[in-house]
Amino acid sequence: MNLKEFIVKYIKEDDNGKPYISEELEKILNETIKNEKRVKHSLSVGSLSFDIAKSNHLSNPKKYFVAGALHDIAKGLSKEEEISLMNKYYKYYKNMPRYCFHQFLGEYLVKEVLKLDNKSILNAIKCHCTGKKNMNTIDKIVYAADKIDPLRGYDSSYMVEAMKNDYKSGFLLVLEENYKFLEKKNKSDESSINRLSNQCFHFYLNIC
Ligand SMILES: [Fe+2]
Ligand SMILES: [Fe+2]
Structure with missing residues (x-):
């Protein structure tokens, strides 16, 4: 399905216009991610990505929410499942360190389990852990939001502010700190x- 259909099916909105996920999507994320803390982190990254997109006056901020909320969907796969799926679908990346397999398999699961076919969301999930060269707006925002999620438990507030003021220079700051x-x-x-x-x-x- 396309993003519009996905949003109708799975994304709700509160009185302040903030998006949140439907019970059905929450159930799917609990089943795939299999860890309450990680589900909370994913949703927090969705919410932060939305806020960053909004304060940068980007169009369709819900797209950023969806990409953030789904970015760690492959975190619940076992080592065996990861290796077999990497061999089957992502041979080119199978020599990368195991901790980043979930970005590729996240793309796979969003397509296979959630049937969402939106290139920019899939691509942002596919590079959220490692980054890459030539990242576009949504790639940068999801990458940064993942690294500076307040639930990570360190003081990332200066980077959150930087991203909200100007995501392009904010991204460079986040990247530098991550380096x-x-x-x-x-x-x-x-x-x-x-x-x-x-x-x-x-x-x-x-x-x-
Ligand atoms: Fe991740
Ligand atoms: Fe993450």
């Missing part, structure tokens, strides 16, 4: 930086 974080982590864990993130950092920050 520093991964660089630190990478000293103890070789696999944290991958080829897509490297391309993203190189393209936007001119480093790596």
Whole structure:
């Protein structure tokens, strides 16, 4: 189905015009993500993506809500399921670190389980974890909202404000902070930086 049909079927709106998901979609996300905290994180990323889109005066902010709310839909897959689906549908990326498999399989599940066929939402989900070069508006907003979700439990408020003021410069700030974080982590864990993130950092920050 297209985005319009998806919104009619699964997305509601409160009195202040804020979107939220229907009980039916909540049930599907609980069954696929299989973890209450992660479902909450996904919905929080949806809500933040919506707020960022709105304060940047972008058209159709509900599209950003949907992409954010669905971005971690593949988080509940087992290791075996991940590997078998990656081998079947995403062979080109199967040598990437396992922690980012869920971005590719998220695209797959949104198409297969939710039957949503919207290229820009699917593409944003497909790069939300690693980033990539040449990201468009929705890619940048979902990537950033995922990294700065207030539920992550650290003070990301300055980045949230930056994204709301101007998502283009806000995205560069989030990317820079994420690069520093991964660089630190990478000293103890070789696999944290991958080829897509490297391309993203190189393209936007001119480093790596
Ligand atoms: Fe994710
Ligand atoms: Fe996430």
